[in-house]
Amino acid sequence: MNSEATIFSRHYCVFFEKSLTTVQMEILLREFMMSIGRTMSRYGTILGHIKLLAKLSELAVEHYLFLSLTTLDNVNVIPSKCWPNASGVH
């Protein structure tokens, strides 16, 4: 294993003042991923892997969105089976 590797792992709870649809939430999460990626990329390439698992609440463990980024402008998004459809408001 490369001993120079650094792993950052953080867990945040975010509360929104207004209700958001899952589509709006996904847009915010994509922007968040890109903002991290921009600071860590070299000519648009991230020499690592940025992953984000967003859950609707601590209780809804099966309701999540997984986001992954290795190349800028190319956020990969995978919803869980239980992730509410586009019209869901939370």
Next chain:
Amino acid sequence: MRILLFGGFLGSGKTTTILQIAKYLTTIRQEKVVIIENEIGAAGVDDKLFANSGLQVKSLFGGCVCCQITSDLISTIDEINETMNPDWVIIEMTGLAYPSKTAMSLKKYSKVYSAFKTITIVDRGRWSELIAMLKPLVLGQITGSDLIILNKVDLVGEAIEKIERELHEIDEHMKVVIISAAKDLSLAVLEEVVCCE
């Protein structure tokens, strides 16, 4: 019990590829699969994607199986063999691990498998940058693999022929398959990956 050991740099597409391989084995071939998920961090993310797809997952967190927790991997494989007796164990290594190093340890200390294959996934989209910045790691992950999967061929990146040529400069007999794991893998690719002696 056969073992597929998947390596490859961070974000190369190991999880996405394994999901398709495991689904093929469980749904088409009706075989039993257990996935061992190794992550360096204390908490995992990829294991949730496997579990969400109805796959059985054993997590090994908090260290790399190629150099820090090798004995944990061997005892986990023994335990899986005894308690679950699957047809396949698929191991997803961390993106910083050297697959051939783990393969060597498994071949030396584990006696419970009938066939074994080491597969390294290469990210076409980042090949040039990774070779420029992390050449020893990238080449170390490739060397000694039974199969190379050149992934993300749908994305912009270095010419595929050039990457293949450079891979064959490392080992002229290296077997390379070209895929985009974001799309459905062909039956030929799936069979090539699970062809395991």
